[in-house]
Amino acid sequence: MSRSRMPLTLCSFIAAALAPLAIAARQDAPPPAGAAPQATPAPGAPASDLNIRIVGAARQKIPIALPEFTVTAGDATMKDVARTIRDVVRDDLDFSGSFTIVPEEYHKLVRDGGDKRVNFKEWLGVGADSLLVGQAGTDAAGLVVEAKLYDTTGQKMVLGKRYRGTGDQQRLIAHRLSNEIIQLYSGQAGVALSRIAFVSQVGKAKEIFVMDYDGARVKRVTAFNTISLSPAWSPDGREIAFTSYRGGTPRLMILSSAGDFHEAAFQQGEELNSAPAWSPDGSLLAFASSRDGNAEIYTLRPADRSLTRVTRNEAIDTSPAWSPNGREMAFTSDRSGTPQIYIMGSEGNNVRRLSFEVSYCDAPSWSPQGDKIAFTARVPGGFDIYVKDLATGELTRVTENSNINEWPRWSPDGRHLAFASNRTGNFDIYTVDADGSNLRRLTHGGNNSSPSWSR
Amino acid sequence: MTHGVSRLLLLAMVVLCCAALPACKSAPKAEAPVTTPPAFQTPAPAEKVDETTGFQEAQPASEQVRESPASLAEKLNAQGVLEAVYFDFDKYDLRSDAIKTLGDDAAQIRKYGQFRVRVEGHCDERGTVEYNLALGEKRARAARDYLVSVGTPASRLSIISFGKERPVDPGHTEEAWGRNRRAELIFLAE
Numbered sequence: 059m060s061r062s063r064m065p066l067t068l069c070s071f072i073a074a075a076l077a078p079l080a081i082a083a084r085q086d087a088p089p090p091a092g093a094a095p096q097a098t099p100a101p102g103a104p105a106s107d108l109n110i111r112i113v114g115a116a117r118q119k120i121p122i123a124l125p126e127f128t129v130t131a132g133d134a135t136m137k138d139v140a141r142t143i144r145d146v147v148r149d150d151l152d153f154s155g156s157f158t159i160v161p162e163e164y165h166k167l168v169r170d171g172g173d174k175r176v177n178f179k180e181w182l183g184v185g186a187d188s189l190l191v192g193q194a195g196t197d198a199a200g201l202v203v204e205a206k207l208y209d210t211t212g213q214k215m216v217l218g219k220r221y222r223g224t225g226d227q228q229r230l231i232a233h234r235l236s237n238e239i240i241q242l243y244s245g246q247a248g249v250a251l252s253r254i255a256f257v258s259q260v261g262k263a264k265e266i267f268v269m270d271y272d273g274a275r276v277k278r279v280t281a282f283n284t285i286s287l288s289p290a291w292s293p294d295g296r297e298i299a300f301t302s303y304r305g306g307t308p309r310l311m312i313l314s315s316a317g318d319f320h321e322a323a324f325q326q327g328e329e330l331n332s333a334p335a336w337s338p339d340g341s342l343l344a345f346a347s348s349r350d351g352n353a354e355i356y357t358l359r360p361a362d363r364s365l366t367r368v369t370r371n372e373a374i375d376t377s378p379a380w381s382p383n384g385r386e387m388a389f390t391s392d393r394s395g396t397p398q399i400y401i402m403g404s405e406g407n408n409v410r411r412l413s414f415e416v417s418y419c420d421a422p423s424w425s426p427q428g429d430k431i432a433f434t435a436r437v438p439g440g441f442d443i444y445v446k447d448l449a450t451g452e453l454t455r456v457t458e459n460s461n462i463n464e465w466p467r468w469s470p471d472g473r474h475l476a477f478a479s480n481r482t483g484n485f486d487i488y489t490v491d492a493d494g495s496n497l498r499r500l501t502h503g504g505n506n507s508s509p510s511w512s513r
Numbered sequence: 514m515t516h517g518v519s520r521l522l523l524l525a526m527v528v529l530c531c532a533a534l535p536a537c538k539s540a541p542k543a544e545a546p547v548t549t550p551p552a553f554q555t556p557a558p559a560e561k562v563d564e565t566t567g568f569q570e571a572q573p574a575s576e577q578v579r580e581s582p583a584s585l586a587e588k589l590n591a592q593g594v595l596e597a598v599y600f601d602f603d604k605y606d607l608r609s610d611a612i613k614t615l616g617d618d619a620a621q622i623r624k625y626g627q628f629r630v631r632v633e634g635h636c637d638e639r640g641t642v643e644y645n646l647a648l649g650e651k652r653a654r655a656a657r658d659y660l661v662s663v664g665t666p667a668s669r670l671s672i673i674s675f676g677k678e679r680p681v682d683p684g685h686t687e688e689a690w691g692r693n694r695r696a697e698l699i700f701l702a703e
Contacts, residue, residue, distance in 0.1 A: 257642075264678070268568050281571040285678050287642050298568075301646075307673055308646065317569030330650045330674050333643040346647060353647035374647040390644055396603060397644055418603070421641045434641060441639070464641050508642055 120243050123160035123186035124148045130195030130202070139225075140194040143203060143232040147190065149272060150236030150250040153498070155473055155491065156243055160186045178213040186210055190239070200224050203231050207239055217242055229274055249469045253512045254476055255279075255289035255298050256487050259505035266300055266313065271469070271511070273487075273500030279313060286311075290334045291512040298510070299334035299343060310334055310345055323363045333377050337404075338384045344368070344404075346376035355389055357404070368406040379422040379431070380404070388412065388422035388431050399433050399446075412446060415453055419444075421465050425472045426513075430492065432456070432466035432475055443477050445492050456494045467511045476500075476509035586628050586700035594621050595630070595698035598656055599691060602637070605651035607659055611696075615656060618698055619663045628700040630665075632657045634674040635681075635697065637690035642676055649674035656696040671701075 124147060127140040151157040164184040171177035181189050192205035200222060207217035219238060221231045233250035240248030252271045257264050263283045269276040280286050285303040292299070295315075299322065302311045310322035310331045322334070322343060330353065333346040342357045349356075355368040355378050369375040373393035380387055387404055390397050399413040399422045413419040418436035425431070432445045443456040443466045457463040461481040468475060469489070474496070476489050486501040487509045589595070595618050598611035607615070622630055634653030636645040653672035661667045682689035 265571070277568060278571050279568045285675070287646075287676075287678070313568075315568045317571070328671055328673070330646055332646045346643065348647075348650055353650065374644065374651065376647045377641070377643045392603075392644075397640070418640075420644050436639070462639070 119158045120156060120188050121160055121185045122151060122157045122188040122190060123165065123181060124190045125165050127192040127194050130193050132196035136194060136196065139228050143194055143228050144192065146229050146232035147236045150233060151239060154240050154248055156240060160184060176208055178210045182210045201228065205235050229270065246471055249471050252470050254487065255291060255510045256506055257287060257289065257508045266298060269500065288333055288508055289510045290336060291510050292336045293338055293340045293513050295512045299336065301332045308332055322358060323360050324358055324365050335378045335380055337380050338382055344378035344380065344387060377421055379424045381424050382426050382428045388424055390420045390422065399431065423467050425468050426470055427472045432468065434464040434466065443475065454493065456490055456492065465508050467509050469511050470513045476511050478507040478509060584702045586702040589625065589700050595700065597695045597697045600652055600694040602694065605648060605655050607655055612659065615659050616663065619660050619665050622660065622665050625700060629669050629671065631699045631701055632670060632672045633697045633699060634672065635679060635693055635695050636677045637693040638677050638680065639690065645676035646674050649676045652696045
């Protein structure tokens with residue numbers, strides 16, 4: 059994050075007002091009060107009355123200030139709750155790539171505008187084009203959080219939200235608020251409520267875990283005391299498919315959010331069944347199986363238990379990854395002698411090779427926008443994450459550090475990638491932007507691998 | 514598709530919430546340098562935060578009863594009567610040393626005709642889980658097919674791949690990797 063653009067004193071007010079004119083609010087009225095949502099807005103319609111949106115590569119980051127939330131009522135712990143909520147929102151906005159956070163030390167330069175007044179000019183003077191003010195407290199029913207988002211250039215409130223929840227839902231409330239703000243400014247759905255499933259070693263076993271996208275609230279969701287691998291979220295986030303050795307041989311299992319689990323609905327025997335991937339509409343589960351004697355890709359339609367074989371090649375075919383429209387799949391095959399990424403129609407037609415640049419490429423993930431495919435490539439000294447632009451053929455190296463960086467999986471907004479890396483000596487889950495910036499470590503210690511990012 | 518739906522939902526929530534907030538009713542006057550922001554007394558029906566898709570915390574399984582006392586099969590396995598065979602990186606074709614070893618193994622399998630044999634394919638730590646599962650199975654299958662070709666009844670043999678999940682050497686050196694790229698042969702006790 060670049061902070062060099064931030065003005066250092068109030069004297070630079072004019073420069074600040076002119077330079078980062080990322081948002082310019084229209085002077086007309088906010089959304090009609092009291093009006094029920096009559097017509098459903100068309101998808102892609104502006105979510106707010108901000109007339110400049112953040113689009114494309116030239117997108118400008120919105121400088122936003124988030125002073126500490128005030129405490130309205132509650133016990134001594136409320137101060138921590140209020141701070142946590144503010145911090146989570148700040149981190150969400152920073153992560154999104156659409157905002158720069160006005161440094162906290164500038165906040166004290168802004169004089170109080172008086173009783174319940176916002177000193178718009180002075181907030182603008184420290185570079186804050188946008189300002190989030192919030193408060194948290196408890197009442198008889200539980201936690202109450204209120205927040206107001208101000209456009210300081212237009213000197214008006216552009217978002218007002220009130221949330222209720224139980225005491226342990228503070229992060230959830232913060233993420234919801236973050237998504238509202240991100241949606242308002244970028245027009246894109248935020249990822250703050252998304253989650254990441256992954257594999258973690260427990261003793262000699264490997265179990266499936268789930269955490270928030272920012273690494274918080276880690277929860278173990280299997281306890282089979284055996285090998286569980288390759289978690290894959292269903293598009294609605296209510297199921298996770300994975301490979302389990304629970305029955306002695308590697309079989310496909312489905313774990314539901316209610317905690318029950320079952321084998322995927324087809325006859326599974328001694329063969330290898332692995333690499334599950336749900337189609338974008340959730341109607342099909344692609345996977346790799348050796349049920350006909352060799353690792354091939356199949357699709358299962360759970361609704362009628364019908365099984366379709368997709369690939370026919372004596373080499374290894376595995377790791378299917380759906381295109382966002384469900385019409386194609388990327389996959390790994392060693393039919394050329396080493397593993398490479400291929401693309402085919404979802405019925406096995408029109409197979410063509412995607413990766414040529416590196417002799418060993420594996421684990422494809424198709425971006426939700428459909429324009430890029432991320433994969434792992436073997437390089438001298440280790441493995442790195444690469445992203446290939448499908449329109450231009452341009453290849454971007456996302457990681458570079460003489461270690462193993464593998465298993466990239468796109469975030470729902472297509473801006474970030476989760477992956478596993480052993481750069482510290484142990485395998486942990488990281489996120490990184492598709493251009494290699496904004497690296498974050500999500501897990502700390504143990505042996506963590508194979509992330510799957512929920513939609 | 515779900516993406517679109519959630520976006521619509523978000524839009525709807527923004528509209529609903531703003532509509533319900535009296536805060537939004539009075540737009541601050543544009544020319545006023547400092548305006549009175551609406552107070553926090555929001556009578557709006559608050560949004561209920563509900564984590565509908567929260568996964569249940571899993572409870573660790575209760576201690577399993579230990580397996581049966583060591584049988585002859587387990588003794589033979591512990592003694593290494595059946596030798597493992599080794600593979601080159603990212604390869605599943607049998608090297609000449611592997612073919613020689615499998616010939617000896619076939620004789621042992623014949624000698625202990627009362628047992629079935631499981632061929633387990635393994636890989637080194639390089640490469641991803643899924644590709645290595647498939648590669649490990651190719652290795653197990655190559656060893657199994659050779660045993661069948663020299664007269665071992667296919668009905669006595671089964672295969673399984675553990676990919677890179679069960680290394681014999683936890684190291685990260687060429688030597689460790691070489692020991693881990695293997696097919697192990699195991700007498701089954703039952």
